[in-house]
Amino acid sequence: MLARAKALEAEGRSIVNLGIGQPDFAPAPHIVEAAIKALHDGHHGYTPAAGLPQLREAVAADLESRSGRPLDPERVLIVPGGKVTMFLAILMFGQPGVEIVYPDPGFPIYRSLIEYSGATPVPLPLREANGFAFSAEEALSLIGPRTRLVIINSPANPTGGVTPASEMDRLAAGLQEHPQVAVLSDEIYGRLLYDGRKHASLLAYEGLDERLILLDGWSKTFAMTGWRLGYSYWPRSLIEPAVRLAINSFSCVNAAAQFAGLAALTGPQEAVTQMCAAFAARRRQVVEGLNALPGVTCVEPGGAFYAFPNITGTGMPAKQLETALLENAGVATLAGTSFGLLGEGYLRISYANSPENLRSGIERIGTLLSEQGVD
Structure with a gap:
């Protein structure tokens, strides 16, 4: 279209x-200037596969301020855009014989990648009557013995729906009954909220710490879509496989964009x-x-x-x-x-x-x- x-x-x-x-x-001008300075300063080579250490630290600090709990920079992976996190997570958990729950209506890449992996996509309905927020009860009801991953997205594309903290509480509590299920939380629009709403991040729930993959980045919040710069936060047991996949696919994210991302997070807002x-x-x-x-x-x-x-x-x-x-x-x-x-x-x-x-x-x-x- x-x-x-x-x-x-x-x-x-x-x-x-x-x-x-x-x-x-x-x-913002200071973001662009940071990228230009990085190039003038000679940052033209490979960076560590997981991202510049100072950028991973800045991401962890930013996430700490939003989640209210200490986080480990070593579990941050810098990626070339949010889709890469989707690809890595669904590649890890998707295979023939398993099910992955995803929002519908939702970002079309979810279902596309689920099908690519061989897994069975199970739609989680987002209903207009509920302001296009997901229902934790309905999400939990879709989990069966073959479910390996649940994908959520709030604030949501394409609906603009925002799931309140009360539903996140119910989802986090209910997932304790399903220890085999991981969660991919797409929070790329987490700072674009209206009417005094507060972002409810699943990262705040320590009980999900070892099975939550968080997706976020710079594209929407900082108007950097073409820079192809995103990040993810992984369970301790999955960060090393995620980095290995990064090494074997995109090697690393370009250096200048990472310095721009650092300026975006740590500079004027x-x-x-x-x-x-x-x-x-x-x-x-x-x-x-x-x-x-x-x-x-x-x-x-x-x-x-x-x-x-x-x-x-x-x-x-x-x-x-x-x-x-x-x-x-x-x-x-x-x-x-x-x-x-x-x-x-x-x-x-x-x-x-x-x-x-x-x-x-x-x-x-x-x-x-x-x-x-x-x-």
């Missing part, structure tokens, strides 16, 4: 892109605060605009920078509406079915775009729906 949008733009069509999942902000405030204002704009459209309703997302409007009232399946919006209205969106079978009846709208483009995009959607006779 996004490739088709670019092709139409190349033909001279006016396209409002509400499909891309990356901040439209630039990294005003740019993050300002970006989050801008997203909060855009969120209100988008939700209000979507709820004013015929046939569309939209719950207010609690985090990330996505809205996930219900479009069942339009009478069109998600993929049909996605195509019509791009081809006839010049608006790029993503059908909810791109994120799982339970995404039917929804679109993903990214509000990582200017207020002007958001206004124009929603107006174009409204015009198309009126032309289609939706009321």
